[in-house]
Amino acid sequence: LESPKYANIALNFPIDTLFTYSIPSHLKNSAEPGKRALISFGKKTVTGVIMQITDIAPVKNVKSIKSILDEERIITEELISFCRWVSDYYIAPIGVVIFSSIPRNINIRSEVYYSLHELYKENLNALNEKAEVIIDLIRILEKKSSSHQTKSQLEHKLNVKLDVLIKKLIEKNILTAESSYSKPTKEKYIKIIKRNFNPDEIESIIIENKIRSEKQKKLLQLLTIDKEIGQSILTVENKIPVSAINSLFIKRLIEINEKRFHREIPQLFYEDDKKIKLNEKQNEAITKINDALGKDLFKPFLLYGITGSGKTEVYICAIENVLRKNKTAIVLVPEISLTPQLIFRFKKRFGNSVGVIHSKLSDGEKLDTYDRIRNGTYKIIVGARSALFAPLKNIGMIVVDEEHDSSYKQENMPRYNGRDAAIYRAYINNAVVILGSATPSLESFYNSQTGKYEFLELPERASNITLPEIKIIDLLKRDKDYVKNLELDPEESFKRDYFDKIDKVRIKFLSKELIIAIGEKLEKKENIILLQNRRGYHSYLECMDCGNVETCSRCSISLTYHKAFQLLKCHFCGLTRKLTGICSVCGSSKVIPKGAGTERVEEEIEKIFPFAKVKRMDSDTMTSKGIYQEVLRDFYEKKIDILVGTQMISKGLDFPHVTLVGVVNADIGLLNPDFRATERTFQILTQVSGRSGRSNIKGEVFIQTNHSDYFVFDDVKNHDYMKFYNSEIKTRKALNYPPFSRISVIETKSLDRNLAESKIKEIYNFIKELDNENKLELLPPGPPLFSKIRDRFRFHLLIKSSRQKDPSGKYMNSILKDVRLYSVNNFPSKVQVIIDVDAVSLL
DNA sequence: AGCACGCCGACT
């Protein structure tokens, strides 16, 4: 007699436990770990993922699985163990990790849909205002789409809770409720119309079958040319109705076949053919990587290659070898929509075996991409952070490009770091990892010095292009000294012209040196990138009478003025306010806008150089999938002269015609209370400088700052990573910061300020007591820089665990788990506790 | 995360 089998199932809720369901006998053979199961959970029906099959049930009343949703395992054994590690290390519920690894909308869940009752008009008497608002909304929505609405859709639109009200309206026969399943994204099939007659005999066929319809004749005609045509091409492009197709099908003159259609985003960006010849250092790096690949053992590399040194070529050559060994590869990039050039080069080299994953894919595109990974079509996946969970089999290599980039850290649950987790996934696959960067993180560079990673270096730019010349401009000094001493060549009349304009607009944030340099490059028809790492027009509004800076009512940051919308906008919560010009505290009208954002820089540049084509690139203008690639292509083709943007223009772009990069304000972020502030400044300045001078014309860079005495500017100017590293690593060591320790942050968050504060103190004391060996270093809890976001008050606590006392980090991990358990069991739900392991953002 | 249950104040 066989004992009944049970399945432990992970659900997409922030709960640590798995739930056990019995496996009905007809599903015995199909229920396996890694497959999705449809189950009823509480009142709802939801999709879960089977984690393991067991013989024992932990509770008496066990429900049974309704159905198994996958024929093949959707999550491999290897991915399950990877998810387990992520869940364990980053202290995130396993279900959340598992579900973040599969496309969201392929899952089924039951939903209640509401619609107006047939006789609702008769029951409308004596309604309160709130009810009328809902009924109006539903009426409008039903007219528009005729689809039924879920409660959460309605609540979202009206921004109120509706539980009770909806119940009442149902009792009164005004609304009807209907329960059904959400419809998951499905595979897409297209109909292929295939010729089923001899094309040479078309004339006689038309007569024999008595075909008089012009549309049918046209269709037959088209099929004499092509044997097969997609139905949508016929109906849309050739205006042949489906009825005509059906009539010919009945007459057996055509066949209709269904074919799986894979949705894919089109590649807009393209570039000229480059003759690529590897230099000696590149070959050396590739040889070392190939040696490691040959051993089929886990091996991490740090590829330190200056900007323009040809890191991508090294990745490509290494991956060619991976494919030769019949293995697969993942290539992580910081933000995928920002690297069309890298994708282009991979697609050109590897064709259809390259798949792309990122958050902006539609549900359909995502589903099709995952299917093609599972069926082995895609052997290389290029993508942002989440691509690390791609269900590739037999992974031979993981590349983390621009490994220093902070966007590898996910800032919501599960708060994993893609770069670090990549190391682990490679480890369990006996694969090679390449961390590549021109400005490696202190952590990674340190690891390459201690031998934890093998160090590879590309010290020169490909094809002997020299690094740009970098000038640091101190804005505080500039006005006084510069103009007086400048001698003007009467023939360089354009300079005079600019001076006039400069004096007229009295721009405070653009130095004359930079403006002149821009003018010179424009004359030569060369391209310019201007970095201003702040959106909007003015950064803040300050009252000259009382000193008040207009801030968001829900967050503790200043509001940014956006001229295009004529609004003050909060960059945290998106709240907007109309610009009144009157101080909200004292009523004074002496409100002075200060600080320039990208919008302002763009406008001033257009004023000074009205003939130049200027484009702004920031999250305000880059709203759609295609527009980013479009702008980059236009810039590449020199249809744009000057590109003004936030740090999204500093990453991985390769434009041969850019010979000038200007950093409008290098101090943004430099003074943040974060031990990585200097490191980030060095990285962003070096990265953006690297966009200049990528062809045989030498590039120039102007960096404007008010703090030219900071050592980081010297190191940027001299392209001296090593000097920067050596001075920064000393500070880290002295203060016991990473890489000498791990840092985790615990944050409490609540509408109730006192509650958040008292709970962070409680956690502090709780840890103090647990850590009786005094292995951890706790910084006193307090409010972070952004002490309020969306009306929620925040408090945080930094925990340092030194590598000496706790080499594996297990000690801190276990204490953090205790904190989580303690807070889940003892804290009211009004206060949220966030545990951020290896925190990147300390603000 | 939802959802139900249950305990308190403000209304007929």
Add this chain to the structure above:
DNA sequence: GTCGGCGTGCTC
């Protein structure tokens, strides 16, 4: 006396 607020606890 009830209606409706949200705080707490459970879901295999």
